[in-house]
Amino acid sequence: MSHPSPIVLALGLNYPPEPTGISPYTGSMARGLARRGFITRVLTAHPHYPDWKVKPGYGQWSRSEHLDGVAITRLRHYIPAVPKGLRRLASEISFGARLGGHRWKDVDAIVAVSPALVSSALAAVRARVTHRNVPFVVWVQDLYTLGLSETGQAGGTVVKLMSMVEGWLLRSADRVVVIHDRFATRVSEDFGVPRDRIEVVRNWTHLPPAKTVDVVATRAQFGWADDEEVVLHAGNMGVKQGLGNVVDAARLAAERGERVRFVLLGAGSELQRLKEAGSGIPTLQFLSPLNDADFAAALGSADCLLVNELPGVSEMAVPSKLTSYFSAGRPVIAATDVTGITAEEIRNADAGVVVPAGDPAALLEAVSALAADPEGSRRLGANGRHYRSTVLDEESAIDQFTEMLRRLIPTDDRVAVSVPDTLTT
Structure with missing residues (x-):
């Protein structure tokens, strides 16, 4: 079946049914894009956060699902019981390797969710090799290097190295989406990203409208x-x-x-x-x-x-x-x-x-x-x-993200492509 609609590939470590952290936002954004006419695909890990163990029923080498209009492929990667130091790094590298080795097919835009920084950087390398002319967007939920520095989880050498990786990733993106104006300032001043390539899209509550509580x-x-x-x-x-x-x-x-x-x-x-x-x-x-x-x-x-x-x-x-x-x-x-x-x-x-x-x-x-x-x-x-x-309205945020993608995607040059219900494993 041929689809003239724009195709967006989202890459991120966390996705529903994980209940907390980045997952609800990635899930809501993917569903929102699908409702707005995008063909939305997601490459993600098996649900494991915040317990750092795979949710029962998951854990296959790869698993394809089609939920709420979104084609989801879950990839098994290394999940440490204690997610610190080299084990945390190895986890991100293993997910990045799975992303890099998977077939992405033809897409019109790629959105990488960071953190995880290392897997996003590896995905950016892959995008440069196989999808050079496809707009690449980095959606920044946390500033990774600041996190290492402020929580004291890494020494100066590691922080400096990760800052180089984070800076390269953000500067290489066609757009950087951040969740707060202060993030925009830090991304611009700390990493040298031109301000006109940074978009501020606020996060929202993932809970339904509040009902009367007993x-x-x-x-x-x-x-x-x-x-x-x-x-x-x-x-x-x-x-x-x-x-x-x-x-x-x-x-x-x-x-x-x-x-x-x-x-x-x-x-x-x-x-x-x-x-x-x-x-x-x-x-x-x-x-x-x-x-x-x-x-x-x-x-x-x-x-x-x-x-x-x-x-x-x-x-x-x-x-x-x-x-x-x-x-x-x-x-x-x-x-x-x-x-x-x-x-x-x-x-x-x-x-x-x-x-x-x-x-x-x-x-x-x-x-x-x-x-x-x-x-x-x-x-x-x-x-x-x-x-x-x-200020934190979900539909307004997804509308803003949608308009940003539509500006990036060269619609005049896009041709209809054949798209199955799930990603090819």
Whole structure:
């Protein structure tokens, strides 16, 4: 069957059904492009994040699916149990090798999602060899080199080397899409990418519009008492989140006899260490990942929602959880660099309060201050929901991405091609 529609190939390590991180955005964008008339193909890995183990039912050498109008091919790659250092690098290289060895066929545009930086760079090399005249777009969710530097996960030599790789990748792209204006500034100033080749497309909440939440029933379901202040952190539990600070705040609340419960919802590479550190603390609770409906109910039933970042993390990423937090209509506490990008986002939305990273006493004081000001808390929550509906709207973001692709694709020269329902394995 012949299709005159533009064909887009998306390359990324993460894709639904992974519930958190970059995956929901890549999935929503692919589905959105398909709805707008693009033939959308995805090359991705088997679902494994944030647990770093392959989801049951997956794990074949390759697997083809056709979901929501998107042709998806999943490629098996090396997944380390502890995703740090050389093991993390080997994982990215193995995925990049799978991308490079797979048949891409004829496409009109290629979108590489970074991170993972190394696999995106290997894909860019492949694109130069086999698809030189096809527009190549890099969609930057996190700034990789800044992440290594700010979290202290690599030494100076490694950071310098990865900065060279990241700079080459971004400069070689026909367009660089970033998720925040401050990212655009860093990409331009740090890596020498001309500003007119950078597009800002904001992330959005991947949750459906909020339904009325039965707060009483939900709090009872999770064992949250009516007279305790519930502080919920949702999402990945990795190095960047610095969640030892939350464990310390919970311990301090227990020592003071305060009616506060800190809840860590999700999974990640640091989960076991956090459980060991928090063992026996009555004001600390761990919850496993939830389905979308229960997740939204949990957010809407907590008293406040927490973003916690490791001291030193400032510019590397905009926490994806903020989009869901704002949608829930609850005040946000950000324990982070007070001059960083997360703090700026909270202030722009006027949706919460900011306290210094790594200061459990300041975090606990912010919880108490919000508990003492219910009217102010309601106002902050309403502001977040307004910001989500006006600034972080999904359809507007995908429309913007669509228009960028249409400008890049030389439609006059495109010819009809034969396209099967799935990618060739």
